[in-house]
Amino acid sequence: MSETDLVNDPYQEIRPYRDDEVGEVLTSLIYNDEFVRAITHYQFPRLSEWMGWVLRPIVRIALAARIGDVADVHDFQKLVADYMAKMISRTTTRMTCSGIEQFDEEEAYLFVSNHRDIAMDPAFVNWVRYQYGMSTVRIAIGDNLLRKPYISDLMRLNKSFIVNRSARGREMMTALTQLSSYIDHSIQNGHSIWIAQREGRAKDGNDRTDPALLKMFYMSQRKQRSFSEAVERLNIVPVSISYEFDPCDASKARELAAKATSGAYEKQEFEDIDSIVKGITGNKGHVHVAFGEPIRGQFDTPEALALEIDRQIYTNYHLHPSNLAAAGEKVEPAEQAKFDAHLAQVADGPEREIMKQMYANPVFNRRRAEGKV
Incomplete structure (x- = not known):
């Protein structure tokens, strides 16, 4: 990081991503093999062991489609909220x-x-x-x-x-x-x-x-x-x-x-x-x-x-x-x-x-x- 970057954005190394950075970060995630492998294992814990090579490209395409409309942090958090709603319904009896x-x-x-x-x-x-x-x-x-x-x-x-x-x-x-x-x-x-x-x-x-x-x-x-x-x-x-x-x-x-x-x-x-x-x-x-x-x-x-x-x-x-x-x-x-x-x-x-x-x-x-x- 240059001295100019530090002056203009002194928290760049620790802060959350800004809206204008979301697209590039999401693209890098889709092409991150380790991330795709982890998602595949999470969704298909048994099949991924011996059919991972078939499943990973499908998971990558599904991820790309899922986040294709995510343009900013708010959109990403709406995506997280969808998963939260499912998680709460499956793993809690009440949320107050x-x-x-x-x-x-x-x-x-x-x-x-x-x-x-x-x-x-x-x-x-x-x-x-x-x-x-x-x-x-x-x-x-x-x-x-x-x-x-x-x-x-x-x-x-x-x-x-x-x-x-x-x-x-x-x-x-x-x-x-x-x-x-x-x-x-x-x-x-x-x-x-x-x-x-x-x-x-x-x-x-x-x-x-x-x-x-x-x-x-x-x-x-x-x-x-x-x-x-x-x-x-x-x-x-x-x-x-x-x-x-x-x-x-x-x-x-x-x-x-x-x-x-x-x-x-x-x-x-x-x-x-x-x-x-x-x-x-x-x-x-x-x-x-x-x-x-x-x-x-x-x-x-x-x-x-x-x-x-x-x-x-x-x-x-x-x-x-x-x-x-x-x-x-x-x-x-x-x-x-x-x-x-x-x-x-x-x-x-x-x-x-x-x-x-x-x-x-x-x-x-x-x-x-x-x-x-």
Whole structure:
């Protein structure tokens, strides 16, 4: 990238694609053999093993026809919405939300969300906003998930921007300052943002905001205003996303059990991609997205702000029968039986206890936040 490009478009390396870039990116995807192979395997998992050479050209033609009318980001997101509607009908029993009526479409918000599923958390936030006729959000996604160029292209077509987690030393400070500046730039220019409250999913069911994330928000503003002024300017809204059943709960329990017994867990090369697919296609039961209130008032430190974000996430978290049953609270016999059957998918022992605790922790966190424990 030339110095001129950096001056004219300082966020070019991390920002979502613009409308005028969509056509070229889609064309490159159609001719990306690895992408076509992945789509073929997803649609025809068995046949693709021995008939892939026949299926891939057909899939390529079908893709070209499907995206032929996509001219801009909005068109692409309408395409995504069609797939979302099918996914929701197949993998959820209910999809609900609360708190969305308070938002002013003329304002931009920084949605700081708990994080349970890599792809579906921001997708569900976007879905409910889309259903209410609101603009979709820009989504923060770690570069650790973008090892394949076609995945990066797909995410950036869908209004995702890149969080450079692989940077080290001085390069890390530069990347964090750029990210901080981009988030502020987006909010000030009317584009809402979704970002997870910490790096990585809350695999044990404990949703806790990392103050380091909040320090990053301030990095590009520290010479112009106080931390409290920066918080007010960013229009932060905590978001609680709750799944009756987590499609990745068994694999999360295995990982946590391995760490508890051996002190380490070695992630496979494309394990994150497998988790994304499982999160999209797996049974979720009832899913609820709860929007908190925009944070106002005096917050002088990231730690104080983190406590307020956590308080709203805990108290707004929708407790499903699965959560209540795991915490030992009384639920209908049918709901208890359903949860017990779900637990039985992992072997009796440490993994099952970890998975049970995973569902119980939101109950305990909410009770503490409400002063009931």
